[in-house]
Amino acid sequence: MPVNSDTVRQELRTFITDSFLVGDETTTFTDTDSFMRHGIIDSTGVLELIAFLEEKYGFAPEDDEMLPANLDSIDNLVNYIKRKTS
Amino acid sequence: MPGRYFAKSMRVEDLLRRVAAEAPHSRAAWYDGQELLYGELDKASDLLAEYLQKHLPPSARCAILCDNSLEYCVWFFGILKARMAVVPLDTSLSADSLATILTDCQAELLCAQLKFRRKLPLLLDNAISISAVITDSPLSYSSRTVSHITLNEIVGPIGSSSADAKHNSGMFRPLTLNDLGADRADDSLAAIFYTSGSTGAGKGVMLSHKNLVSNTIATVEYLKLTSADSVMVILPFYYIYGNSLLLTHVAAGGTCVIDNRFLYPEVVLDTMEQQEVTGFSGVPSNFQILLGNSTFTARKLAHLRYFTQAGGAMATETIRRLMKGFPSKEIYIMYGQTEASPRVSWLPPERLAEKIGSVGIPVPGVRVIVADESGNEVPGGETGEIVVDGDNVMIGYWNQPDENRAVLKDGMLHTGDLAKRDSDGYIYIVGRKKEIIKVGGNRVSVKEVEDCLLAHDKVLEATVIGVPDPLLGETVKAVVVLRPNMTADAKEFVLHCKQRLADFKVPKIISFVDALPKYQSGKVNKLQLKQEHSGQ
Numbered sequence: 191m192p193v194n195s196d197t198v199r200q201e202l203r204t205f206i207t208d209s210f211l212v213g214d215e216t217t218t219f220t221d222t223d224s225f226m227r228h229g230i231i232d233s234t235g236v237l238e239l240i241a242f243l244e245e246k247y248g249f250a251p252e253d254d255e256m257l258p259a260n261l262d263s264i265d266n267l268v269n270y271i272k273r274k275t276s
Numbered sequence: 277m278p279g280r281y282f283a284k285s286m287r288v289e290d291l292l293r294r295v296a297a298e299a300p301h302s303r304a305a306w307y308d309g310q311e312l313l314y315g316e317l318d319k320a321s322d323l324l325a326e327y328l329q330k331h332l333p334p335s336a337r338c339a340i341l342c343d344n345s346l347e348y349c350v351w352f353f354g355i356l357k358a359r360m361a362v363v364p365l366d367t368s369l370s371a372d373s374l375a376t377i378l379t380d381c382q383a384e385l386l387c388a389q390l391k392f393r394r395k396l397p398l399l400l401d402n403a404i405s406i407s408a409v410i411t412d413s414p415l416s417y418s419s420r421t422v423s424h425i426t427l428n429e430i431v432g433p434i435g436s437s438s439a440d441a442k443h444n445s446g447m448f449r450p451l452t453l454n455d456l457g458a459d460r461a462d463d464s465l466a467a468i469f470y471t472s473g474s475t476g477a478g479k480g481v482m483l484s485h486k487n488l489v490s491n492t493i494a495t496v497e498y499l500k501l502t503s504a505d506s507v508m509v510i511l512p513f514y515y516i517y518g519n520s521l522l523l524t525h526v527a528a529g530g531t532c533v534i535d536n537r538f539l540y541p542e543v544v545l546d547t548m549e550q551q552e553v554t555g556f557s558g559v560p561s562n563f564q565i566l567l568g569n570s571t572f573t574a575r576k577l578a579h580l581r582y583f584t585q586a587g588g589a590m591a592t593e594t595i596r597r598l599m600k601g602f603p604s605k606e607i608y609i610m611y612g613q614t615e616a617s618p619r620v621s622w623l624p625p626e627r628l629a630e631k632i633g634s635v636g637i638p639v640p641g642v643r644v645i646v647a648d649e650s651g652n653e654v655p656g657g658e659t660g661e662i663v664v665d666g667d668n669v670m671i672g673y674w675n676q677p678d679e680n681r682a683v684l685k686d687g688m689l690h691t692g693d694l695a696k697r698d699s700d701g702y703i704y705i706v707g708r709k710k711e712i713i714k715v716g717g718n719r720v721s722v723k724e725v726e727d728c729l730l731a732h733d734k735v736l737e738a739t740v741i742g743v744p745d746p747l748l749g750e751t752v753k754a755v756v757v758l759r760p761n762m763t764a765d766a767k768e769f770v771l772h773c774k775q776r777l778a779d780f781k782v783p784k785i786i787s788f789v790d791a792l793p794k795y796q797s798g799k800v801n802k803l804q805l806k807q808e809h810s811g812q
Contacts (some may be wrong), residue, residue: 212775214769214772217394222352226536226537226539227394227501229367229389229391229394232368232537232539232779235779236539253542253570254542255538256540256541256542256570256573257540257542257543258537258540258543261540262447262540
C-alpha cells in the first residue's frame with residue numbers, strides 16, 4: 191500500500207530523535223541534512239535504522255540498496271520508502 | 277642517508293619529515309576528493325607546532341576529537357612536532373566519558389571537529405583542565421573561558437582537489453629496524469590511547485616514540501610496504517589499529533585513502549576501485565559485512581595486493597571465504613594490543629592455509645613467551661598467558677600504578693590473553709584472562725556495563741556476558757534481576773544505557789531472570805550463565 195510522505199517523514203524524524211539524539215535538545219537537522227556528516231547516525235545506528243524499516247514498513251534494503259542516496263537523510267529515506275512500497 | 281633525519285633520537289614525526297624531504301609531492305592522504313601531499317602535511321604541522329609551542333606549556337597533553345580526515349593528520353603530527361603528547365579520543369563516546377578521559381590525563385588542548393559540537397558544552401564544562409580549543413570550523417560557544425581558534429587560522433587551507441587515483445613513486449626507501457639501531461629512538465611520551473579496562477574505568481595506554489616507531493617499522497617490514505602502496509582506511513585513527521595504518525604508510529611514503537562510510541560497504545568498495553588501493557585493513561566484522569552483504573567478491577579490485585585483519589579472532593569460516601573469494605591476494609592475520617603499540621604477531625600469508633586459526637609468529641624485533649603463572653615458558657601445546665618483550669611494550673598506564681604492576685613485570689607485557697604454541701612456534705589464542713567482551717574490535721568492560729545497569733532504580737542484580745554474534749564476533753548480553761514487585765521491558769534498559777555508554781557497549785540483548793546462578797562464594801557463575809545464554 192502506498193505510504194503518505196508526510197506521515198513517513200514524521201515517523202522517521204521521531205525515530206531518529208528518540209533513538210540517536212537521546213537527551214539532546216539542541217541538535218536540529220533539516221530533511222536534506224546528511225546523517226553522517228552531522229554526526230547523527232553511526233554504523234551501529236544504521237543497523238538500527240534498517241531494523242526500523244523492516245519493522246515499520248515491511249522491507250529491508252537489498253545489498254545494492256545500502257547507499258547514502260537511499261538512507262542518509264530524511265528526504266532520501268522518504269523517497270526510498272515510497273519507491274519500495276509503491 | 278636516513279640518519280640525518282634523526283640525528284639524536286628517532287621520533288614519530290621524523291617519519292614524516294624524512295618522506296617530506298625526499299618526496300614532498302607524494303600523496304600522504306586522500307579524503308572525499310581532496311589530497312594532502314607530504315610537503316603540505318609537513319608544512320601545516322610545522323605551523324601548528326609553532327603555534328602550540330607559543331601557547332601551551334611543554335609536554336602538554338593535546339586531545340583530538342575527530343573522524344579520519346586530512347585535519348586529523350595535521351593535528352596528530354603538529355602536536356608531536358610541538359613535543360607534546362597526542363590523546364586520540366573515541367568519537368563514539370558520550371560527553372561524560374570524554375570529559376572523564378580529559379580530566380584523567382589533564383589535557384590542556386582539545387582539537388575538535390565541529391560535527392561533534394553537541395558534545396562540547398558538557399565536555400568543556402566538566403573537563404576543566406582544557407584551556408584551549410582548536411576546531412575545524414568556526415565555533416560559537418559561550419561558557420567558561422577557553423581560548424578558541426580554527427585550524428585554518430593557524431595553518432591556512434588544507435588539501436587540494438584531486439579526484440583521480442594516484443600512485444606515489446616506489447623509489448622512496450622505507451626505514452628498517454637496522455636503520456633504527458639499538459639506541460636511536462626517543463623514550464618520551466608520544467601518545468595516550470584510552471581503552472576500556474577490565475575494571476570499568478578507562479585506562480590511558482602511554483606509548484613512547486620508541487614504542488610507535490619500532491612497531492611501525494616492524495610492520496612495514498613484514499607487510500613489505502613501499503611508497504607505491506595505498507591503504508583503504510576505514511578504521512578510525514583514534515583506534516590503535518587505525519593509527520598503525522597512518523604511521524606505517526607515512527613511514528613507507530605511501531598513501532592513506534580515507535573513507536568513513538563503511539556503513540555503506542558498496543560506497544567504500546567503489547572508493548577502493550576508483551583510488552586503486554593496494555591494501556585493505558579491517559576487523560572481523562568488516563570482513564563479515566563485506567563477504568555477507570555486498571558485491572565484494574564480484575569486484576575486480578585489480579590493484580589490491582593484500583588484506584590485513586586484526587582486532588579480535590576472525591572465524592576460520594570467514595577466513596576461508598576470504599581466501600576463496602580472493603585466491604591471488606595476500607591475507608595477513610595479525611594479533612596485538614594497544615599496550616603493544618599494537619602489533620605482537622603476524623601470520624605469513626603463505627602459511628595461512630596450513631596454520632588457519634593461528635595468529636602467527638612474533639613481529640620482527642619482538643619476543644613472545646607463552647608463560648605459566650610464574651612467568652616461565654610452558655611446553656609447546658600447553659596453554660599459558662601471552663607475554664610480550666620488545667621495544668613495542670608500552671611505558672605503562674597513565675596514573676594507574678596498580679594496573680602497571682599487574683601487567684608490566686621486568687619490562688614485559690602480560691597481555692591477559694591465553695594461548696598455545698604448535699611445534700613450529702605458531703601461536704593460537706584460546707581465551708582471555710580478563711573480563712572483556714570484544715564487539716567488532718571494540719573492547720567492552722563487563723564491569724562498566726554492569727555498573728551502568730545497577731544504577732537503574734529497578735535493578736536488583738545485573739550481570740553482563742559476551743555471546744556469539746555472526747556479524748560482530750561477540751555482542752553484549754545483559755541478564756537482569758528486577759527488584760521485588762517491579763516490572764520493566766528491555767527497551768527501558770537500552771535507553772538507560774544509551775544515555776550513559778558508547779553505542780557499542782549498550783547491551784543488544786537483555787534477559788530478565790528471577791535469580792542469577794552463583795558459586796558458594798556468592799560470585800556469579802558466569803560459566804553457567806554463558807552455557808545457558810550462549811544461544812541468546
